[in-house]
Amino acid sequence: MRKPLIAGNWKMNGSLALLETMSQTLSSARISSSVDVTIIPPFTLLMSAGKMLEGSDVELGAQTLHPEASGAYTGEVSASLLSECGVSHVLVGHSERRTLFNEDDQAVLVRVKAALDAGLIPILCVGETLEEREADQVETVVLGQVRTVMDALSQEQCSRLVIAYEPVWAIGTGRTATPEQAQQVHAMIRSWLSGKDPALGEGMRLLYGGSMKADNAADLLSQPDIDGGLIGGASLKPDDFIAICHAAG
Ligand code: PEP
Numbered sequence: 001m002r003k004p005l006i007a008g009n010w011k012m013n014g015s016l017a018l019l020e021t022m023s024q025t026l027s028s029a030r031i032s033s034s035v036d037v038t039i040i041p042p043f044t045l046l047m048s049a050g051k052m053l054e055g056s057d058v059e060l061g062a063q064t065l066h067p068e069a070s071g072a073y074t075g076e077v078s079a080s081l082l083s084e085c086g087v088s089h090v091l092v093g094h095s096e097r098r099t100l101f102n103e104d105d106q107a108v109l110v111r112v113k114a115a116l117d118a119g120l121i122p123i124l125c126v127g128e129t130l131e132e133r134e135a136d137q138v139e140t141v142v143l144g145q146v147r148t149v150m151d152a153l154s155q156e157q158c159s160r161l162v163i164a165y166e167p168v169w170a171i172g173t174g175r176t177a178t179p180e181q182a183q184q185v186h187a188m189i190r191s192w193l194s195g196k197d198p199a200l201g202e203g204m205r206l207l208y209g210g211s212m213k214a215d216n217a218a219d220l221l222s223q224p225d226i227d228g229g230l231i232g233g234a235s236l237k238p239d240d241f242i243a244i245c246h247a248a249g
Contacts, residue, residue, distance in 0.1 A: 002205050004221065004248040005162060005228035007038040007061060007123060008235025009091060009209075018236065019045050023052040025238035032249030033057065036228070038089050039235070043077055050086025061089035061123070064097055067110040079118030090115045091230075093125045093145065095168045105148040112149050116157050123162045123230065124149055125209070126189075130169035142185060143192055155197055162205045163189060164230040170210025172232055179219045179226075182208045186225035214243035221248050 010018075019041060031037055040061035041049055049060050062085075066076035082090060091097075092115060093108040103111075108124070115122040126145040128138045142165065150158050165185050170177050177185075186206045194201025208220050209230030220226055228248060234240040 002203065002227045003034060003036055005036040005038065005205055005207060006231065006241075006245045006248050007040055007089065007164075007207065007228070008231045008241050009061075009063065009094070010039070010041045010236060011063070011096070011232060012042055013236055014041050014045065016045065016048060019049055019052065022238050022241070023049070023056070023058070025242060026058050027056055029242045029245070031057075031242065031245045035245055035249040037245050040089070040091060046082065046085035046087060053086065059088045060086050061091065062087045063091050063094070065090050065092075065111055065115060065120075067107075067114040069114070079114050079120055082120065083118055087120065089121045089123055089162070091125060091164075092122045093149075095125065095127055095166060095171055099168075105145060108145075109149050109152055112153070112161070113157075116153070116160060121160060121162060123164050123207070125164045125166050125230070127166040127168050127171075127210070133167065133169065138185060139188060142189065146189055146192065150193070150196065155200065158197070158200055159203060162207060164207040164209045165189060166209035166230060172211070174211050176211040176213075176216050176220070177208070179223050182220055183223035183225055186223065190225050212244065214240045214247070217244040217247040 038059040038061045062082045065079050092111045097103045112122045126142050128141040132141045167177050190201050205227040207228040207230045208226045212229045212231050213234045
């Protein structure tokens with residue numbers, strides 16, 4: 001049985017005040033212990049978040065990392081610096097990083113490896129653009145992104161990853177993939193993983209991301225191959241985020 005994971009990506013949003021409200025609301029929300037919950041605020045809030053969440057079941061994620069362990073990389077943050085804040089998860093390959101910061105598959109791979117080496121859980125984001133979907137390239141694009149990473153890792157390393165399928169056309173647009181569209185891609189990813197290693201296919205958590213909200217979460221999360229959600233906009237609203245966590249449990 002795969003335990004669902006709900007992860008809230010704040011992007012470059014939020015504040016210390018929102019962090020305080022979110023951690024208080026989450027701690028009084030009685031979220032089922034059968035759901036894992038992670039919040040992913042901006043770098044500047046991580047140290048405070050780590051302290052606020054200490055002793056709670058809510059875990060902490062970062063939005064990206066630099067692949068090197070240390071050095072002259074002004075403005076960047078390494079995996080070990082993230083760990084010091086209490087971070088356990090890190091997004092890698094989010095479509096905004098791929099598009100706005102030119103992170104290609106190789107840049108994604110080195111970040112996944114750096115995260116794994118430091119004991120962090122990478123949440124590998126993959127997904128096609130609208131043009132790619134309309135050109136019938138979903139399988140080529142999505143499995144290409146998955147393969148570049150998974151084929152370069154050992155089985156043990158692969159087993160420590162989470163994958164988030166995020167169709168680019170659904171991120172921040174209010175346009176959600178239908179549960180059937182999302183399930184189809186999740187099943188395709190799982191079947192590829194199972195071909196590589198049946199235990200990997202069975203055990204890997206596959207999250208859906210792209211305009212998941214309180215009112216569509218239950219339908220998406222009820223699909224057999226959707227094991228949770230990566231939530232953007234709705235993760236900034238404590239009540240909505242908690243409603244999604246409840247829908248997963
Ligand atoms: C995201 O940024 O990963 C995301 C899914 O955003 P939204 O929920 O706002 O579409």
